[in-house]
Amino acid sequence: MIVRSGARWKIGNNINIPMFEAPWLRNGGVISGVGQSSDVLQNVRVHSLIDQNTNGWNYNMVNYYFDYDTVQEIIRTPIFHQVEEDALIWKAEKNGHYSVKRQAVGIAFGDSKVPLKVNNFLWRVCRDCLPTQARLLDKGVNCTYLCGLCEECYEDTTHVLFDCPKARNVWLNCSMVDKVSSVMLNHNTAAEIILALLKELTKEKFEQFAMNLWSLWKSRNLRIWQNISETCQAISARAQQMLVEWREANMRKQKCSAAGHMVVQQADVNMHYVGASSLLSSHIKWTKPQQGKLKCNIDAAFSEDLNHVGFGLCIRDAAGNFRKAKMMWSNPICRPEIGEALGLLYAIQWVYELQLTNVDFEMDAKLVVDYFNKGSNNVSEFGAILEDCKRCRNVYFENSKVEFKETSE
Ligand SMILES: [Zn+2]
Structure with missing residues (x-):
């Protein structure tokens, strides 16, 4: 495996990225094509390693074809359905951000509610x-x-x-x-x-x-x-x-x-329900929402060992009562700012599915909150996920804010 700095592939609908000699692994890593026939080098695509149903890695296939170290790199490379087009992107020397223009457009499908x-x-x-x-x-x-x-x-x-x-x-x-x-x-x-x-x-x-x-x-x-x-x-x-x-x-x-009970949600495809035990963990910070509004706090935690990101979401009313909470996790692990962005997206989607409308969102990831409120032109996965966050917020909610809350630790 070779790591090259600068350009790397952003995996979108995965149709056209060559498996070998292309920088598509996380951090721009490349799988060497030494020893492969020219036919394989030209024709084998990353998308053959992806399970089209779950949009995740096909572990059997990955394990079958590659050695342990390569497998570890592949399964730690995240795939996001928010990214539509495969694209080769460059990391800017200065701020470490990836950039090109994307537009956020919203279409609301009327009053219809669909999954x-x-x-x-x-x-x-x-x-x-x-x-x-x-x-x-x-x-x-x-x-x-x-x-x-x-x-x-x-x-x-x-x-x-x-x-x-x-x-x-x-x-x-x-x-x-x-x-x-x-x-x-x-x-x-x-x-x-x-x-x-x-x-x-x-x-x-x-x-x-x-x-x-x-x-x-x-x-x-x-x-x-x-x-x-x-x-x-x-x-x-x-x-x-x-x-x-x-x-x-x-x-x-x-x-x-209506009953006002705390409900632990069953998670979506690729997400697994973890349990309610750590839901009320103290590291989820909180300030009171405005009267008549609810507040959803979002927290992400990363486990390199388990190769996953855990998300804690909880909704409270102005009196501080818990209304709903949810724990979920997704794999593989990803960069912190991406995990925090995913947390915001899952929270917005969850609040939408609960059919709540008067909810503000709060988290301690400043990069995410700043980009959500004033950012644009980020062509990396971070940008794609946050554009999806903005689109969902604009389509589903009229006046939900996303705010930064500094942790006191
Ligand atoms: Zn036909």
């Missing part, structure tokens, strides 16, 4: 960020142009989500084919179609639409990555089940909130 992964998916479609075959070909990736669902047509976003025979059947199954077709007469891009449907459909119907859209793309990925073919019924059934579970979960949450 975060579906919201993120809609968002990616609307920004034309979905890695369809058309888009990959456009970026010079050597892949087929054929649609993953029908295997007959050119796969661009509009085709795979709306025009594909399989997509049309899904829209037929949920009695939306007429609406979708009529909107498609006047709109060409997937983003326009979605935004037009947002106006036309009721809140409940749009939620159902969003789940089906997500389920279609999921099916397309299952076909491409795992060679699993699903029927249209299976695609619709998954969407329907997700919708029912999501609505039930929201009802339960509302009941819990």
Whole structure:
């Protein structure tokens, strides 16, 4: 393994970074290609080591191919779904920051409430960020142009989500084919179609639409990555089940909130529920929120041994009563400022899922708070995660602040 200073790859949708002789490991490390054939050097990509379902490293694969030290470096290199494009970035000599312009744009999907992964998916479609075959070909990736669902047509976003025979059947199954077709007469891009449907459909119907859209793309990925073919019924059934579970979960949450009990949340994919024991640990600092508001404190802790970052989130009211708390962790470990940024993102997403609106956020990571409030132009993972934080805050909340609180230790 060789470490070069300066440029390193930021891993995005992982399609096009060469596995060997490219600085994609954390801190710009490179896996040497000595002894590999030129075919392997040219064609093997980092993305083959990534489990497309969890968006994390495929440990079996990594362990199979590399020696112990290399495995340790790989599994300590974080992958963030917030990073959309693979990009080679440079570290500035002076301040150690990475830079180029990114824009934060917000689209609120009306009053509709959908799970975060579906919201993120809609968002990616609307920004034309979905890695369809058309888009990959456009970026010079050597892949087929054929649609993953029908295997007959050119796969661009509009085709795979709306025009594909399989997509049309899904829209037929949920009695939306007429609406979708009529909107498609006047709109060409997937983003326009979605935004037009947002106006036309009721809140409940749009939620159902969003789940089906997500389920279609999921099916397309299952076909491409795992060679699993699903029927249209299976695609619709998954969407329907997700919708029912999501609505039930929201009802339960509302009941819990009304009772004012502390609820420990089950964590998301890739996150594991740890337990409530250390929730009220003293290192989570606190100042009273304004009257009528709630305050969410965020703390991140790093374990090199366990290769993970732990997050402590807790929400209190103006009287200092605990309303909710959550402990979670994610792996692998990452740089402190990135871990703190992730903590803020998870907190914003958690508060959104709890359907609370009057919450301010507080943490002791000055770099994160400063960038959130006045920063821009950071092209590293730190910037991508914080742009996502800003976007989520702007979309979900009207007047939530993110504030710095110095620790007294
Ligand atoms: Zn198709």
